[in-house]
Amino acid sequence: MIAVHDLTKLYAGRMAVNHVSFQVEPGQIVGFLGPNGAGKSTTMRILAGYMPPTSGHVAVNGHDVFRESLAVRRSVGYMPETAPLYTDMRVKEYLRFRGELKGLRGRDMRRRVGEVMELCSVTDVRRRLIANLSKGYRQRVALADALLHEPPLLILDEPTSGLDPVQIRQVRELLRSLRPAHTILLSTHILQEVENLCDRVIMIHHGRVLADDTPERLTARLRTLTEVYLEVRAGTQAVADLETLAGVRKVVEEPAEGGWSRHVLRVEPGRDVREDVMMLARERGWELRELHRRLPSLEDVFIELAAAEPARTV
Amino acid sequence: MRIFWVLLKKELRTFFVSPMAYIVLALAMVLNGFCLRAALSVLERGPSEGSIVTWTFHAMWFWLSYFFVFPLLTMRLFAEEKKMGTLETLFTAPVRTWQVIWSKYLAAVLIYCMLWVPSGLNFLLIDWITAGQVEMPAGALKGSYLVLFVMGLFNLAIGCFASSLTSNQIIAAVIAFTASLLHFLTGMFISVIGRKVSESFVDIINYFASTEHIRTFTAGLIDTRPLVYYTSFALLLLAFTHQVVEYRRWKP
Numbered sequence: 001m002i003a004v005h006d007l008t009k010l011y012a013g014r015m016a017v018n019h020v021s022f023q024v025e026p027g028q029i030v031g032f033l034g035p036n037g038a039g040k041s042t043t044m045r046i047l048a049g050y051m052p053p054t055s056g057h058v059a060v061n062g063h064d065v066f067r068e069s070l071a072v073r074r075s076v077g078y079m080p081e082t083a084p085l086y087t088d089m090r091v092k093e094y095l096r097f098r099g100e101l102k103g104l105r106g107r108d109m110r111r112r113v114g115e116v117m118e119l120c121s122v123t124d125v126r127r128r129l130i131a132n133l134s135k136g137y138r139q140r141v142a143l144a145d146a147l148l149h150e151p152p153l154l155i156l157d158e159p160t161s162g163l164d165p166v167q168i169r170q171v172r173e174l175l176r177s178l179r180p181a182h183t184i185l186l187s188t189h190i191l192q193e194v195e196n197l198c199d200r201v202i203m204i205h206h207g208r209v210l211a212d213d214t215p216e217r218l219t220a221r222l223r224t225l226t227e228v229y230l231e232v233r234a235g236t237q238a239v240a241d242l243e244t245l246a247g248v249r250k251v252v253e254e255p256a257e258g259g260w261s262r263h264v265l266r267v268e269p270g271r272d273v274r275e276d277v278m279m280l281a282r283e284r285g286w287e288l289r290e291l292h293r294r295l296p297s298l299e300d301v302f303i304e305l306a307a308a309e310p311a312r313t314v
Numbered sequence: 315m316r317i318f319w320v321l322l323k324k325e326l327r328t329f330f331v332s333p334m335a336y337i338v339l340a341l342a343m344v345l346n347g348f349c350l351r352a353a354l355s356v357l358e359r360g361p362s363e364g365s366i367v368t369w370t371f372h373a374m375w376f377w378l379s380y381f382f383v384f385p386l387l388t389m390r391l392f393a394e395e396k397k398m399g400t401l402e403t404l405f406t407a408p409v410r411t412w413q414v415i416w417s418k419y420l421a422a423v424l425i426y427c428m429l430w431v432p433s434g435l436n437f438l439l440i441d442w443i444t445a446g447q448v449e450m451p452a453g454a455l456k457g458s459y460l461v462l463f464v465m466g467l468f469n470l471a472i473g474c475f476a477s478s479l480t481s482n483q484i485i486a487a488v489i490a491f492t493a494s495l496l497h498f499l500t501g502m503f504i505s506v507i508g509r510k511v512s513e514s515f516v517d518i519i520n521y522f523a524s525t526e527h528i529r530t531f532t533a534g535l536i537d538t539r540p541l542v543y544y545t546s547f548a549l550l551l552l553a554f555t556h557q558v559v560e561y562r563r564w565k566p
Contacts (some may be wrong), residue, residue, distance in 0.1 A: 048406045070408050078406045084399030088331050100320040101407040145403070 001026045001153055001183040002047060007056035009042050009207075016042040018207035019056075024200075026152070029179060031198035031215075032187035039207040040187040041081055044155050047185070048078035061152060074102070077146035081157040081187075083139050087131035091122055091141055094130060095148060102149040116144040119174055135162035143171070147178075154178070156186040160193060172197055203305065210305040228265040228273055231256065231290035232281060238263065241280060247271035260289070318413045325421035328390075335425060338386050342429040345379035350436050357448070366440065367454040368532040370433070371462075377498075380465075384494055385487035387425055388473025391418040392559070396481035415555055419474050426466045430459065453534030461531035464544040465524060469494050471551035478558040498524050 002024035009017040017039045024030050032040045045051050046058055049065050049072040058064070063071040086094055095113045104112055117123040120140040125133060130141065139162050146154055159175070160168045175184055175197060188194060194201050195215045203211040203218075211218060232238060242251045242263060250266040267273055274291060281288045329335040353369035356362060362369070370376070395401040404414060437455065440448055469490075476489035501523030520526050527540040 045402070050402055050406050070410070073406055073408045076406070078403075080399065080402050080406075082399050084403055086328075086400060087398070088328060097320070097324055098403075098407065101317060101409055103408070142403075 001028075001061060002185065003057075003059045004043075004047075005057040007043065007046065007058055008054050009039075009046060009051075010054045011042055015207050017046070017053075020204070020207070020209050022202055022209060022212055024183060024185060026183050027180060028199045029175065029184045029186070029197055030200045030202060031194040032185060032202050032204060033189065033191070033194055034187075034204040035189060038204045040204060041157055042207075043204070044078070044157050044185070044187060045080075048076050048155050049073045050078075074149070075152055077149065077151035077154045079142045079146040079154075079156045079159060081161070083142035083162075085130045085138055085141060085145075088129070090127055090129055091133070092117070092126040094141065095144060098145045099148050104149060112148055112150070116147045119147065120144040121170065136164060136167050139163060140167070140171070143174075150181075152181075152183060154182050154184045154186075156184065158187055158189075160188065160190070168193075205305065226267045226269070226271075227294045228267055228277065229290065229292050229294060230263045230265065230277055230288070231260055232263070232286045232288050233259050234261070234281075234284065234286040237284075238286070241284065242277070245273055245276050245280065247273050247276075317409055318417055321409065321413055321417035322421055325391075325417050326424065329421065329425055332390075334386065334390065338383060338425070339429060342379055342383060343432045345375045346430075346433040346436060348375040349373040349379075349433070350440070364533070365449050365451050365454050367437070367450060367458055370437075371458055371528055371532045380469075381491060381494060381498075383426065383429060384466075384469040384473045385476075385490040387422045388470055388477050388490055389483045389487035390477065391422065391474055392477040392555075393481055393483045393486045397483075411556060411559055415474070415552060415559060419470065419552060419555075422470045422474065423466065426470060427463065430462055434459070451534055453536075454532055457531035457534050457536055458528075460536065461527055461540065464541050465527070467548040468544040468551075471548035471555075472497075475551045475555045475558070478555045497522065501525055 002022075004020060004022050007017055007020045008015070011017075020039070020043065032043070034040050042051075046053050046065060047060055049060075049069045052066045058066075060072045061075040063075070065072050086097075089097065092113065095116065096109065099109050099113060114123075117126055120143050122137060122140050122144055125137055130138065133141070139159070143156070143159060146156065156175075160171050163171060172193070175186070178184065186198075198215060201211070201213060201215050201218050202209060230242075238261065239251050239253050242248060242265060245265075247268045248265050249268060252264045252266075254262045254264070256262050265273065265277070272293065274293060277291060278288070280286075349370045350366075352373035352375060353366050356364075356369045357366060364372070392401070395404065405411075437450060441450055472493045473486070473490035476493065477483075477486040479489065480486050500519065502525060503519050505525070521539065521543065527537075530537050531540075
């Protein structure tokens with residue numbers, strides 16, 4: 001459905017996308033994950049036929065994005081990050097206008113406009129001016145627009161930003177229900193969203209692909225960063241004792257007030273050492289007032305992956 | 315072609331849901347009224363060689379409306395869509411660049427033509443009130459509206475181009491106004507410095523001179539040179555606009 005080969009984009013004198021290659025198979029939901037400014041939006045704009053690549057080859061649904069831009073745009077439903085809309089139009093009127101541009105007419109038009117308004121739950125605001133709608137509604141009107149012509153490929157730039165938790169869940173359900181017929185490429189910086197929704201994750205940072213894998217395998221990779229926090233009143237032996245535990249790689253001690261001390265345990269992948277720490281504390285008679293495991297956040301992944309492959313500036 | 319009509323309909327709609335169309339229309343109507351009043355006061359003073367049509371389009375008020383109308387009608391066209399980001403949604407739909415540019419331009423031209431309807435009604439009204447006593451040559455009427463139309467094509471193309479250059483409507487309006495004014499002043503050059511320069515230079519300058527064009531056309535003389543001049547420049551400016559809009563998308 002999408003074939004990106006050695007894509008590079010110079011944008012505002014900066015290498016926004018740097019030799020990126022990936023493939024997306026039909027029917028997949030693929031998550032584009034990365035911090036702001038990583039090159040997600042630029043890549044998506046190129047895929048949607050809005051701007052051409054500086055170099056490299058990009059094909060969508062078998063059409064080259066540069067030479068067959070119109071064919072690409074016909075087969076893509078694109079939703080830009082900020083969900084720009086004509087604010088002086090009413091919701092239904094806007095969708096009808098977009099439908100006309102995309103070649104819908106007559107009975108098809110009425111049916112599709114009705115359907116997408118239902119799917120995106122904007123039917124109740126169909127007569128309201130877009131200027132008076134909240135961010136959440138605008139986001140969903142833009143999504144309805146992307147779905148309008150039943151494109152085989154949906155490219156959604158942060159489809160859940162600006163939505164409240166209930167709406168986020170609705171949009172996820174909606175996207176999941178589209179899965180068999182539509183291929184979806186969505187960008188996000190919410191790790192949870194990727195875990196819940198995507199068949200595949202492409203991590204991108206400084207315009208480069210850092211990882212391209214299933215969420216399961218990627219989270220397995222994240223567990224290398226598991227840390228256990230511990231606050232005890234113990235003797236000077238504590239660090240040495242903790243380091244003897246199986247699975248603990250490194251212990252860092254930070255003094256705290258009143259004779260307490262904080263320890264940060266870096267733990268091997270796939271291990272949970274909290275019970276062992278508890279046993280050790282009981283054995284040695286330490287006073288224990290805090291013991292918790294910190295699950296890795298997306299930031300940690302980026303710090304780790306970005307450090308492993310430093311960005312080259314051009 | 316269908317896409318073009320859809321876009322044109324949308325552009326016209328945008329004019330009429332915003333107060334802009336009504337403000338411009340109202341101002342043009344007031345100034346048209348002043349123009350007519352000025353022409354009547356010329357005729358009141360005694361016999362004159364020009365008809366009421368000639369004097370209407372020679373009034374100072376006419377040039378006032380001439381300059382404010384173009385920036386107001388065109389500043390929005392591209393600048394607003396750029397600022398709102400809707401150009402991105404527009405160009406990710408299967409539309410061609412020329413369809414977008416021509417629909418915007420043609421919408422502005424249509425509104426511009428509408429602005430002159432009240433002035434035509436004014437002439438009809440004079441004719442009716444005075445029971446045909448005031449001389450109103452058909453040639454002068456046809457010539458006047460023809461030259462107004464082609465001058466409109468030219469100046470609206472300037473505005474369209476100015477709007478494609480920026481995402482700020484005020485800047486677009488100022489560029490359009492300045493360009494229109496400079497063009498007008500180039501034509502005025504001769505009447506400012508007098509005829510101290512060579513004959514051929516005067517001829518060249520007169521070729522640009524909007525005031526000269528108005529003079530000949532309102533007298534009922536249809537000169538093809540200004541028609542070619544204005545329409546070809548309008549086409550050139552629209553071609554520039556096309557390049558600017560494409561460049562924003564295709565720039566390296």
